[in-house]
Amino acid sequence: MRFRRYSTDAFELYEIHPLFAELLADLPHAAARHNMAEQRIYPDPFGPEEEDEARSDWEEHVRPELIKHFAASRHAVACDLSSLGDGRQGGRCVIPAKHLDAWLNALNQARLVIVEENEFGEADLSAGEPPDLETRKGLSLLKMHFYGHLQELLVEVAG
Amino acid sequence: MSQTGFITEIETRDEDAVSLPWNVVVHNDPVNLMSYVTMVFQRVLGFPRDRATQHMLEVHHKGRSLVWSGERERAESIVEQLHGYLLLATLEQSEG
Numbered sequence: 001m002r003f004r005r006y007s008t009d010a011f012e013l014y015e016i017h018p019l020f021a022e023l024l025a026d027l028p029h030a031a032a033r034h035n036m037a038e039q040r041i042y043p044d045p046f047g048p049e050e051e052d053e054a055r056s057d058w059e060e061h062v063r064p065e066l067i068k069h070f071a072a073s074r075h076a077v078a079c080d081l082s083s084l085g086d087g088r089q090g091g092r093c094v095i096p097a098k099h100l101d102a103w104l105n106a107l108n109q110a111r112l113v114i115v116e117e118n119e120f121g122e123a124d125l126s127a128g129e130p131p132d133l134e135t136r137k138g139l140s141l142l143k144m145h146f147y148g149h150l151q152e153l154l155v156e157v158a159g
Numbered sequence: 160m161s162q163t164g165f166i167t168e169i170e171t172r173d174e175d176a177v178s179l180p181w182n183v184v185v186h187n188d189p190v191n192l193m194s195y196v197t198m199v200f201q202r203v204l205g206f207p208r209d210r211a212t213q214h215m216l217e218v219h220h221k222g223r224s225l226v227w228s229g230e231r232e233r234a235e236s237i238v239e240q241l242h243g244y245l246l247l248a249t250l251e252q253s254e255g
Contacts, residue, residue, distance in 0.1 A: 045235075045239075045242065045249050047249065058235075104195065108191065108245045121189065155198050159194070
């Protein structure tokens with residue numbers, strides 16, 4: 001897979017290997033599995049001493065906004081990925097500058113979900129060994145690293 | 160009971176508790192990238208890059224960093240924005 005940045009600040013991924021095309025195609029779906037990472041994606045902002053009223057206000061007013069914001073990010077990413085194809089001929093995907101934040105957000109959602117689903121800890125994430133792609137866990141770890149690498153590149157562009 | 164029939168409940172709070180500032184604290188997690196956290200601090204809190212990096216490193220090494228302190232409404236707004244970026248942030252009242 002190669003990366004190219006246009007003068008418009010858009011970002012293109014091209015010559016995408018079929019495996020990575022598959023991982024990219026799964027990004028909006030992985031990011032949407034919030035039920036597996038509910039507490040991490042919507043953390044309680046208050047300590048135990050805080051009154052319930054503040055907490056229920058947060059649930060009523062802030063949480064719906066976060067849900068909308070996260071869904072909008074996934075939607076923008078899914079739109080950009082519609083041109084991806086199956087990657088057999090070297091897929092490509094253009095990320096417009098105005099979608100960079102949505103990508104950063106969706107990548108983070110997906111990474112948080114994957115960590116919770118697989119119960120990955122710091123040791124798993126920082127292991128130097130290449131993941132065993134024969135196992136579901138290994139494939140998930142590859143996905144984590146791939147999404148992380150992409151996020152790193154996009155932070156450079158967006159930052 | 161007043162003449163209008165409304166019941167008035169007066170809540171009394173210690174003056175110090177009302178005036179104490181609220182802290183926005185960001186907590187470590189193994190997922191968020193260091194470069195991403197630095198970028199978010201720059202954007203949400205308006206920190207210059209050096210200061211954003213210092214706070215990011217504090218989160219990374221000490222597990223938490225106090226990134227903002229002040230009135231409650233603004234603190235809640237900052238926490239909301241940080242949650243929008245999927246950072247683990249909480250609101251705590253200063254102990255005085």
